[in-house]
Amino acid sequence: MSTARVTWVGGPVVRARPEAPFAMREAVRVGDLGLLGEVVRLEAGEIVVQVYEETTGLAPGATVEGSGAPLAVRLSPGLLGGTFDGLLRPLHLGDDPFVRPGAPAGATPPLAFTPTVRPGERLVAGHPFGEVAVGGRTVPALAPPRVAGEVVRVAAARAYQDDATVCTVRADAGDEVEVSLAHPWPVREPRPVAARLVADAPLITGQRIIDTFLPVARGASAAIPGGFGTGKTVMLESLAKGCDADVIVYVGCGERGNELAGLLAELPELEDPQSGRPLMERSVIIANTSNMPVAAREASIYTGVTVAEYFRDMGLSVAVMADSTSRWAEALREVSGRLGELPGEAGYPAYLSSRLADFYERAARVRTLAGTEGSVTLLGAVSPPSGDMEEPVVVHTRRYVRAVWVLDTERAHARFYPAIHPLTSYSEEAERLAPWWQAHGQPHWEQVRTRMLTLLEEERRLARMARILGAEALPPAQRLILVEARLVNEALLRQSAFSPVDGRCPPARQAAMVRVVARFLDLAEEALECGVEPETITALESYRRLLRMGEEVVGEAAFATLEEAVEQDFTRLGCPAGHGGGGEGGR
Ligand code: ADP
Numbered sequence: 230m231s232t233a234r235v236t237w238v239g240g241p242v243v244r245a246r247p248e249a250p251f252a253m254r255e256a257v258r259v260g261d262l263g264l265l266g267e268v269v270r271l272e273a274g275e276i277v278v279q280v281y282e283e284t285t286g287l288a289p290g291a292t293v294e295g296s297g298a299p300l301a302v303r304l305s306p307g308l309l310g311g312t313f314d315g316l317l318r319p320l321h322l323g324d325d326p327f328v329r330p331g332a333p334a335g336a337t338p339p340l341a342f343t344p345t346v347r348p349g350e351r352l353v354a355g356h357p358f359g360e361v362a363v364g365g366r367t368v369p370a371l372a373p374p375r376v377a378g379e380v381v382r383v384a385a386a387r388a389y390q391d392d393a394t395v396c397t398v399r400a401d402a403g404d405e406v407e408v409s410l411a412h413p414w415p416v417r418e419p420r421p422v423a424a425r426l427v428a429d430a431p432l433i434t435g436q437r438i439i440d441t442f443l444p445v446a447r448g449a450s451a452a453i454p455g456g457f458g459t460g461k462t463v464m465l466e467s468l469a470k471g472c473d474a475d476v477i478v479y480v481g482c483g484e485r486g487n488e489l490a491g492l493l494a495e496l497p498e499l500e501d502p503q504s505g506r507p508l509m510e511r512s513v514i515i516a517n518t519s520n521m522p523v524a525a526r527e528a529s530i531y532t533g534v535t536v537a538e539y540f541r542d543m544g545l546s547v548a549v550m551a552d553s554t555s556r557w558a559e560a561l562r563e564v565s566g567r568l569g570e571l572p573g574e575a576g577y578p579a580y581l582s583s584r585l586a587d588f589y590e591r592a593a594r595v596r597t598l599a600g601t602e603g604s605v606t607l608l609g610a611v612s613p614p615s616g617d618m619e620e621p622v623v624v625h626t627r628r629y630v631r632a633v634w635v636l637d638t639e640r641a642h643a644r645f646y647p648a649i650h651p652l653t654s655y656s657e658e659a660e661r662l663a664p665w666w667q668a669h670g671q672p673h674w675e676q677v678r679t680r681m682l683t684l685l686e687e688e689r690r691l692a693r694m695a696r697i698l699g700a701e702a703l704p705p706a707q708r709l710i711l712v713e714a715r716l717v718n719e720a721l722l723r724q725s726a727f728s729p730v731d732g733r734c735p736p737a738r739q740a741a742m743v744r745v746v747a748r749f750l751d752l753a754e755e756a757l758e759c760g761v762e763p764e765t766i767t768a769l770e771s772y773r774r775l776l777r778m779g780e781e782v783v784g785e786a787a788f789a790t791l792e793e794a795v796e797q798d799f800t801r802l803g804c805p806a807g808h809g810g811g812g813e814g815g816r
């Protein structure tokens with residue numbers, strides 16, 4: 230292995246004089262503590278190393294030892310349910326939530342293994358050779374993507390440590406390769422797949438404003454930009470708890486540790502709505518909070534997506550939540566500054582954009598090497614300074630994601646949650662996902678969605694006029710638009726993350742809510758044509774019930790009753806004499 234001598238230490242950046250050549254991106258150990266680092270630049274007679282741990286106490290003269298391999302993390306089915314640092318070393322929460330500098334990855338509890346291959350059979354790269362029971366489910370034990378050959382030996386069914394050899398194959402070159410339940414993978418290299426597939430089904434999040442209005446596909450990506458306190462963390466945590474992915478990878482990146490502690494306390498208590506098992510069992514938490522070394526934060530989002538790809542390769546759908554990619558970008562900026570690189574916009578290095586692309590482009594729905602189907606969906610919070618939506622991280626992120634859920638400061642101040650703005654946000658997935666909703670209880674999903682968004686658009690235009698002239702000065706048709714938009718906002722878009730009945734809204738409930746609101750809108754517009762005043766409509770009992778529907782209406786029967794009440798209210802209203810669908814002016 231190559232070695233080098235440290236000549237200079239500047240925070241997370243170390244310069245050293247090599248005694249033998251190093252490779253770019255090679256993982257290294259630095260100093261007596263064996264601090265983990267990565268070669269980030271090769272210069273004439275010098276290497277530059279980014280160190281992922283505290284460098285206090287490190288001085289010129291210390292040794293740097295090469296590993297001969299790129300920075301890698303150790304992937305294992307046993308990661309499920311665990312909490313790790315940015316380089317996937319276990320964090321033990323409790324008195325001492327920190328990994329000690331240079332600490333090797335700890336052993337996880339033994340995993341129950343059952344072989345599915347026999348000696349003499351051929352094992353293809355990325356294919357299963359057995360099964361592993363973990364977190365209340367069975368996942369395939371897969372050959373690493375680059376290991377293939379004839380099975381020589383395979384272990385009997387029982388529990389094994391994930392580093393024990395459970396299968397030995399004779400590679401085509403003739404040498405024997407030992408395979409365990411865990412294997413290393415370089416974090417910056419996407420794992421290979423057989424094919425990328427079209428992402429044509431939604432990730433169901435249980436959030437109406439997302440699923441019904443601004444959907445994200447399984448295998449696509451979305452960003453959540455928002456100023457301080459607008460609800461990014463609450464939203465990502467709601468998604469971690471409520472979305473229908475098989476595995477959740479939650480990356481707490483540079484945010485305060487106590488926020489993550491809350492999530493960690495909650496997950497074991499909550500049930501997975503699909504399996505009924507504790508939510509923690511489907512989760513992997515990666516914590517690189519604000520008090521932990523800055524350079525590891527830079528690696529942590531790649532670590533997160535690498536873990537996600539690993540479970541994807543088992544044929545699972547995986548969602549990654551990264552809170553916050555802005556803190557990640559700041560780490561990138563800090564290290565770049567230490568490297569003496571030329572700063573670009575707002576001090577960020579010129580490669581900020583390509584690094585964001587490297588991350589978001591790893592979102593995909595794929596056919597795995599094993600022939601199954603899996604997906605990685607990436608959801609990243611962006612916290613621009615003072616909520617500035619034109620700053621570089623927001624601007625570049627927009628280029629690589631399929632949906633943007635903008636958290637609106639005004640909505641958040643008015644405590645209208647979730648504060649995602651329905652008009653400044655967008656999803657490029659709506660058209661592609663329409664057939665899914667058509668097959669799942671919303672036959673007119675696309676039309677209804679467009680109609681409601683158009684209503685909100687018109688309201689935005691009218692609200693300004695109403696503020697100047699007073700709403701009473703507007704013609705009835707325009708006053709009705711304000712009434713209708715209020716209904717869409719209050720009944721459908723507002724949804725408290727903390728409500729036991731409405732915090733997570735499954736597709737069937739969303740369909741029922743949308744249906745009854747759409748029916749109300751139809752009847753209200755018919756009534757207007759008959760000369761009914763908008764104020765008469767807002768006085769209807771069913772209008773008021775619809776406004777509070779999220780909290781108060783639960784269950785199929787209750788929705789049927791509500792729909793009936795809507796019909797009856799309008800029947801009672803009748804069509805005042807003298808009108809007959811003639812249509813009042815103003816539209
Ligand atoms: P950010 O991460 O953007 O700084 P948080 O997610 O911590 O903001 O949200 C700040 C506060 O706003 C929360 O503590 C909570 O009181 C409120 N809040 C945010 N989103 C919601 C929501 N969906 N439902 C109810 N309350 C919310």
Ligand code: MG
Binds near residue numbers: 461462484
């Ligand atoms: Mg936050």
